[in-house]
Amino acid sequence: MNLRLHIWRQAGPSAEGSLKAYDVNNVSEHMSFLEMLDVLNEDLIGKGESPVAFDHDCREGICGSCGMVVNGVPHGPERKTTVCQLHMRKFKDGDEIYIEPWRASAFPVTRDLVVDRAAFDRIIQKGGFVSVNTGNAQDGNAIPIAKTDADRAMDAAACIGCGACVAACPNASAMLFVAAKIGHLAALPQGQAERDSRARDMVLQMDAEGFGSCTNHYECEAACPKGISVEFIARMNRDFVNASLKG
Amino acid sequence: MKLNANIPDGPIQQKWDKHIADSKLVNPANKRKFTVLVVGTGLAGASAAATLAELGYNVHAYTYHDSARRAHSIAAQGGINAAKNYQNDGDSVWRLFYDTVKGGDFRAREANVYRLAQVSTSIIDQCVAQGVPFAREYGGYLSNRSFGGAQVSRTFYARGQTGQQLLIGAYQALSRQVGLGTVTLHTKKEMMDLVVVNGKARGIVTRDLKSGEIESHMADAVILATGGYGNVFYLSTNAKACNVTATYRAYKKGALFGNPCYTQIHPTCIPVSGDYQSKLTLMSESLRNDGRIWVPKQKGDTRTPDQIPESDRDYYLERKYPSYGNLSPRDIASRAAKQVCDEGRGVGPGGLGVYLDFADAIKRLGQAKIEERYGNLFEMYERITGENPYEVPMRIYPAVHYTMGGLWVDYNLMSNLPGLFVLGEANFSDHGANRLGASALMQGLADGYFVIPYTIGGYFAQGGFDKVSSDSAEAKQAVAEATERVNKLLSIKGKRTPASFHRELGKIMWDLCGMARTEAGLKEALVRIPKLREEFWRDLLVPGSGEELNQTLEHANRVADFMEFAELMVTDALHRNESCGGHFREEYQTEDGEALRNDEEFAYVAAWEYNGVGVAPTLHKEELTFDNVHLATRSYK
Ligand SMILES: Cc1cc2nc3c(=O)[nH]c(=O)nc-3n(C[C@H](O)[C@H](O)[C@H](O)COP(=O)(O)OP(=O)(O)OC[C@H]3O[C@@H](n4cnc5c(N)ncnc54)[C@H](O)[C@@H]3O)c2cc1C
């Protein structure tokens, strides 16, 4: 198939950006979306032009490196699928495709489609962990954990930290990301000791990073490639209120 | 050079405890005076950095990723082994040790493997305490599955995302220390060189991938936890950025490279679909718990799988290896797949594939159970191939997956360069010539959480650390060399992209140094690689500058090292006149096509010393002794 791409090009964090059009021809339906971009980039390099910068690594939908807005939708049209796992059979000959970076003031553009997501790491550093030094642990089976709790923890822990939730939200809120981590640890006995302080400290850091607030649009859940449920946001809000009441 | 593995005396069961008891300690107040650089934040690096910081050392951690959580470890699917014997099925430290030595085709160091099996149980405890959501049974206790090369169920897992959950656990432990100010984290910084002062590893040179700045960082010890080099083949199951640069540059600075030819080809990956292919996707070994592997009995059978009756199918693993069946170890299962495809019985485009069929399991357990066990893998398969594996069998083919070779280290995980420690997939240590499934995660975390915290203290307690600074001649020279190299890559301005060179190199390696190797083929590779390297340095094209985010430049810099490293790998493969584990030399096989070891001449670790680009390296041997496991022909029949 032959396609026309409109791709956001921006030379650096403080440079002006704009959409530029490119034609790519003979695209196979078996290619992944990123392989299609690889073909474009090889072509651009050959012509001495600068290739399109985009983040990627595992190409298996698990590392959370990749991320771009495809035709207005983070990670593109296939639900519960990262853009690296999106395949060209979802498109057809003659399609025009608009490709842009995540847009959020807390995620400044580094170059083209690459954004800086260090804010997520700083939120985790405030409390997204269990404070247990190596060597402190008791036997792994000492505390039985109900399968439903373990499963719920896993549902939340499946987050890959890609930032699609922020990109999808009209307020660029990071609630789903933060709630997923809080929900993961709150579902387990190991996470109880620091439950209150964790919720408080992570939420405060999220605000300090300049993410917007949640006004219940739930676009985040629809965009999440791992299908993480907004239910975790409600749970987090309860934890945050509890923590605030206790001071 | 005399290689000393520094294995403690005494019975194997007591070596590690005795070693800990005999090691000198560093006083708590003095620990913060020691600076440790940890390169890599995968399972091995993140666990080491977090634990060393907890102990009080001053730690700096480096990764070329934008976040520590993105290391390639995140992609591990199937699980992690530990000798817990929760299943009461006869597992023990001894059995895990034995399985690993045998699985490695008797080319690993016994003492290291025993220690690995010993600490395996603490890893599970530590991860549970961190909140890793391992799979549980209804009673609330930890669940296990089986992996290849074992007859017990000792693999712990978190759905099909075990590596992700373990890495997130280690990343969170690391993040906690970053928050406490005990670890300084340097993201988007790629190590370009090792700085050696007075024979000791004392620092690294990094390039900032956003600004292009090249600088040195000095310390008292350097830990490399930079992963494996499978991407020398271009197509592999590794993440795109995985590369050999850190370990290869250390090799060029005097560290010995151990067993570079030992690479693992994983039997169950999604076959190549076209020449645009950028990487290969693994279908976890855990699928072989329930999936059955088969091909048609007849050559050139073009019927669809549902049209082929049982009597016309060859379940070749079950036939050839009845006691392990579909759970035969990886090297054996991969070679068997290649064999049936070479006979013309392969399925799918080009005949390069075999079926992995779940029909029986779905009939026996129901689709819901299969979905619960492998749902995300099935979805991934369907996304990539457009076929529904609940309805038609998966098509799979072997692909490069893991590298057992790596920098040579002693029992303390220290290389021959004092102060240079190497952990995780980057070292050569525990898996011999073939790694068993679910043992890489175990080894990475064993090294980082439970070995290095003890052994590095023993090194520091020896004393003799004068201050070194970035103004030292050695540091300045290393920075100058790295800068010159970047400039050189940019200034060639030829016609070919780094990706096109990488692809071509990978094809040479896959064809001539892949699943089956011959003397003639390896010799041919030794002619073709230097030619390609010469062309690389003459005709490379890298647009843009070195003072910005330049992904083509990053790739070119990594390919440049693969171009030299490939020759080392082939040299090692050519010298090893035997077949063992993942190293299969066609000249050395039994009548029924199994690997034929030569223990008389090759029961050693080949540790290579650098002598210059294109110059033959010097071989050093560490003889392996087997005092506890009887050297035997490996049989899974
Ligand atoms: C698809 C797949 C599935 C797997 N499944 C399993 C499984 O189920 N069970 C199992 O036991 N094993 C599995 N493995 C193997 C296992 O995942 C790896 O061997 C292991 O995770 C390697 O961990 P590591 O910490 O050594 O390195 P990595 O996780 O590869 O980390 C390397 C780190 O080093 C950094 N780095 C590298 N070079 C530089 C440099 N020059 N400068 C700065 N930083 C650098 C990277 O940024 C990264 O942080 C699997 C592997 C693959 C490919």
Ligand code: FES
């Ligand atoms: S590249 Fe890893 S999730 Fe897409």
